[in-house]
Amino acid sequence: MTLNHVVVVGAGAMGSQIGMVCALAGLSATVTDIAAPALARAETGLRSRLSRDIEKGRRTAAEVAAAFGRLTFSTDLAAAASTADYVIEAAVEKLDVKRALFADLDRYAPPHAILATNSSSIVSSRIADATGRPEKVCNLHFFNPALIMTCVEVVRGPATSDLTVETSIAFVERLGKTPVVLNREIPGFVANRILNAVRDEAIYLLENEIASVADIDTACRTALGYPMGPFELMDLTGIDIGYLTKQDRFAQTGDPSDRPSSSVTALVERGELGRKTGKGWYSYDQAGIKTPRPTGEVRVTS
Known part of the structure; x- marks a missing residue:
């Protein structure tokens, strides 16, 4: 499965950094949030952080500029998700919020899109039945700060298909991260x-x-x-x-x-x-x- 556009839901520290990780890896990425000020803070924070990386020689100015060219910020979840190949939810750790979001994402995103949650406490089986595509739902858990930490846990729920797991592993590797695969979900995962x-x-x-x-x-x-x-x-x-x-x-x-x-x-x-x-x-x-x-x-x- 070819991934071109990644949508991240939630512009907090995790969501914004996950979006930038995708952009730095050459993917088109959109960070969405219901609050425009949160998106503004996310962009400001990323620009400040990446500027320090340039000053310290960790990244080149051209690399960072190209990544920001691939990264957009939006309050319009429906429009962003309509062209998504992979969606990563990084919203508040509340089950009712996540279930409502996944029901919306199921309506907005193309049928082939994988819907993942970054949560490490709410397993995907508690969310998947809010969608019509439970086989395409999983946990994809990044660690804070996502721009630095290399581990990403890929967690299979009871309904998650082999293709979703395989695609998620390949996606994590494309980001330059190290996948850790859990064949059975458990709250908190490994780390x-x-x-x-x-x-x-x-x-x-x-x-x-x-x-x-x-x-x-x-x-x-x-x-x-x-x-x-x-x-x-x-x-x-x-x-x-x-x-x-x-x-x-x-x-x-x-x-x-x-x-x-x-x-x-x-x-x-x-x-x-x-x-x-x-x-x-x-x-x-x-x-x-x-x-x-x-x-x-x-x-x-x-």
Whole structure:
């Protein structure tokens, strides 16, 4: 199956970067969002990031200019999807939103188009029946920051066809990424299930007053070789993302251990979601430089 036009739904950090990854690989890509300001922020953020890459010699100015020539931003999902060969949904982690989106995409996109979700917590079998093409629905999970991280998980749902899996693997390889194939879906997939176990243990250590946020992160970086600690990573990806993932997991299992932790819940309720809000487990200045917060501001004992 030939892929020429990729549509990404959602102009957040993940969606915008996935769109640029496609454009850098020579594909025509459209990033869509219901909010025009979100699209403007996405383009500004990408131009800033790619300018730094040029300054540091990671990419050439010609390469970046050509990629932006292949990348468009639009609030008109129906028009964008009408010529899509592959659609990647990167919207909010809410099942009802995703199901409504996939029902719309099923109407808008050509019959041959594959409809994938970037979600790592909502498996495609919970979405596929909202469409008339369940065999063309799968999870295609990129990691943040998508412009840098090479792993992409390709996850087969019960109805996903071999052709959809094979096409998705070839697509990931064309992007210069490394596909990891899951033959059976499971919430969290491979990498995030391992990562979530580390995150949950880090929060346990904090809430039980065993160590501070900064010291737990330092241990993970200096003893385990992690590029960043679990609290730093939560601030980068957005504390609300993990919160919504936990909420969804608890709704499926009813297991109290799957509830979001007290500390995470308190941060989300205060709107302190990490780097994007200037406060999370750490505080961030306008340059993005972080400083530790007093433990009493972030730790809530269960």
